[in-house]
Amino acid sequence: MLLMFYLLFTGPQGSEGCSLENHGQRTVITAYTGESVLLPCYCTDTNSTPETFTWEKENGNSRTTITLSAEYKDRVQLFNSHSPGNLSLLISNLTEEDGGVYKCDAGGSGHTFISLTVKGCALDDSEISIRARLGESVLLPCYCSELRAKPKRFTWKIIKSSSEMILIDIHQERDRVQLFNSHSPGNLSLLISHLTEEDGGWYSCEADGSGPKDINLTIEGAVVKSPSTESPQQNSDSSVNYIYICAAVGASLLLMVLGGVFYWRYRVAVCESLL
Known part of the structure; x- marks a missing residue:
């Protein structure tokens, strides 16, 4: 649904008229969804007040103005709280639907156009x-x-x-x-x-x-751990294996020594029998 609104201001009777800045010209503005944007429209003398003015938004080939609805009152507001000649419009929390051509019309004082482009979010859909x-x-x-x-x-x-x-x-x-x-x-x-x-x-x-x-x-998978990061259980298993190896080597040496002793006694007994 396009944003359509109508804003009317009636100044005090007998006040001096407003000469609109950039009368008949078009201003181009680019903004992004979620941001706020200020559509500028103001009298050359910011202390002057137009008798009436309207903001309109084009709808295709036609221009429609309707009363500002509750749906947009929290997002759209005039920016003239401190200067009666500032007719600018502030739109907050922009959507792509807010893009389009806006017209600020101050009656006989002139009008100006603002072309607003609102860029939204488009994703790269490659896998x-x-x-x-x-x-x-x-x-x-x-x-x-x-x-x-x-x-x-x-x-x-x-x-x-x-x-x-x-x-x-x-x-x-x-x-x-x-x-x-x-x-x-x-x-x-x-x-x-x-x-x-x-x-x-x-x-x-x-x-x-x-x-x-x-x-x-x-x-x-998990990163392979270095030896320094081994768990206590792994260190205990390594110690047991080392003890087993040392015991096996010791037993082998003992058997070799005993074998040598028996062989030496056998040779002594053979020599004595020959004598």
Whole structure:
């Protein structure tokens, strides 16, 4: 639904008229979803007051003005609280539907046009594959082509099968899962810490009906530990094995010594018998 509104101001009778700045001209403005924008319209003498003025928004080939509804009263307001000659319009929390051509008409004092373009969030829908190790952290990238654009809504899901998708509740999983968009509203990337084998699979990022952005996450096995990081049980097993080896070597040496003694006595007995 396009934003349509009608704003009427009636100044005091007998006040001097307003000569509108940039009369008949068009101003081009680009903004992004979620931001605020000021549509400028003001008298050359900011202390002067037009008898009446209206703001209109074009609707295709026609221009329609309607009373400002409750749906938009929290987002749209005049910017003339300190200057009666400032007729500018402030629109907050922009949506793509707010884009279009606006006309500020001050009656016989003139009119001006503002062409507003509102850029929304569009995702790169190419599939990517990421590998990460068990216990580590991984960043699943998902961001709008316009990083300043804030989507109305977006979701992260885990794809279990062609018919089953599980919605990721960021608040419930906040100890391990968090968004990576603290400095850019268009960055919807997901950071997962302390990876488990269950974290592997396909993930889907969707924003305002754009996308989805699908990511295949593969969890590799645990990192091989160095000898210095062996557990106490492993160290104990190594010590037992060392003792067994030493005992076996000692027994072999003892057998060799006893064999030598018996052989020497045998040779002595043979020599005595010959004498």
